[in-house]
Amino acid sequence: MRIEGVELDFGSYPALRDVSLDIAGGELVALLGPSGSGKTTLLRVIAGLNSPHRGAVFFDALNATSLSVQERRVGFVFQNYALFKHMSVADNVAFGLKARPRASRPPKREIAARVAELLELVQLEGLGQRYPAQLSGGQRQRVALARALAIEPRVLLLDEPFGALDARVRKDLRRWLREIHKRTGLTTVFVTHDQDEAMELADRVVVLNQGRIEQAGSPAALYDRPASAFVLSFVGEAVALPVTVKQGHVSLGGRELHVDAHNLRDGQARVFFRPADIAIAGAGPSALEGRVEALRRTPSGVRATISIDGSDQRLEIDQALENAAEVGAIVPLSLSNARVFAHGQAEYEDAGEGI
Ligand SMILES: Nc1ncnc2c1ncn2[C@@H]1O[C@H](COP(=O)(O)OP(=O)(O)OP(=O)(O)O)[C@@H](O)[C@H]1O
Secondary structure, three states, X not given: OEEEEEEEEEOOEEEEEEEEEEOOOOOEEEEEOOOOOOHHHHHHHHHOOOOOOEEEEEEOOEEOOOOOHHHHOEEEEOOOOOOOOOOOHHHHHHXXXXXXXXXXXXXXXXXXXXXXXXXXXXXXXXXXXXXXXXXXXXXXXXXXXXXXXXXXXXXXXXXXXXXXXXXXXXXXXXXXXXXXXXXXXXXEEEEEXXXXXXXXXXXXXXXXXXXXXXXXXXXXXXXXXXXXXXXXXXXXXXXXXXXXXXXXXXXXXXXXXXXXXXXXXXXXXXXXXXXXXXXXXXXXXXXXXXXXXXXXXXXXXXXXXXXXXXXXXXXXXXXXXXXXXXXXXXXXEEEOOOEEEEOOOOOOOOOOXXX
């Protein structure tokens, strides 16, 4: 599947801006981003529920941009995708097949066999004669998935399918969805704002921000090589400290940090790192210093609150019990895997900024 230069405005509000994405056959892709970033809109464009103002959607060589939902043969499941209340589970699952025009409708026997097969796949065998009201939330979503699969869709689209369920059921369903994906081999795109869900499930994660793709990559690539300050701060906790860049040299409060900044212009920037990537250093040269402001015992050691010299940031760093520094001590700090991004680049607002 290929999405090419898709733009979509709601009135004057651009919900999708120049979105292009290739999805390989059989891939399991997550659309991840904060509320309002355009995830659902992009999914609806793929389904044919929204028409883009510019750009195109291809299924292999087929330009599907002007095809209807039915013609596209997509299966979708939404967060609260209401099942037909007055229909049994089996009839719900069979719906897409029974609704086909006579010429392409499978015979009754075949439909019944397919329904039984699907109920087994979603582990609801024997529950075909129940009604939706007699099922749990998780079971209902599994029926919705079986219904989406019944039409043998080209792609499966899931919009926060487990969003309304409690944490434990969600976890079980995630594992189960991965299993179903393995068994069916269907190209699957799912929307989530939960980064753990995206990282745990997907082969590839597409990070959206304000209608644009910030980065599309494997979970490892997003963690290890974030393309922007936004991605870094959205997929995991990050600390940001203001720095100055001059001729490729980065300094924090007058001390030089050994961080790559060759592609940055002179001026203000920010250095980002994960909380686990700063430590109290042993002997030897160190770029950063901090002052121990407070100490607190933890089950396995001591957690020190450190104010970083040259910034007004405070961080918590865990230390081993036997070599914990004292309150008031000035300690050298070592920093690894730090990345510098230009000031003013969008950053995820809720990101951790120290303590
Ligand atoms: N039918 C509509 N009319 C007007 N604006 C809309 C419509 N649907 C979505 N929008 C706007 O488009 C933007 C993208 O919405 P979308 O639902 O795609 O975001 P999302 O990333 O799925 O968010 P969430 O996680 O909250 O569901 C939002 O600012 C939203 O307010």
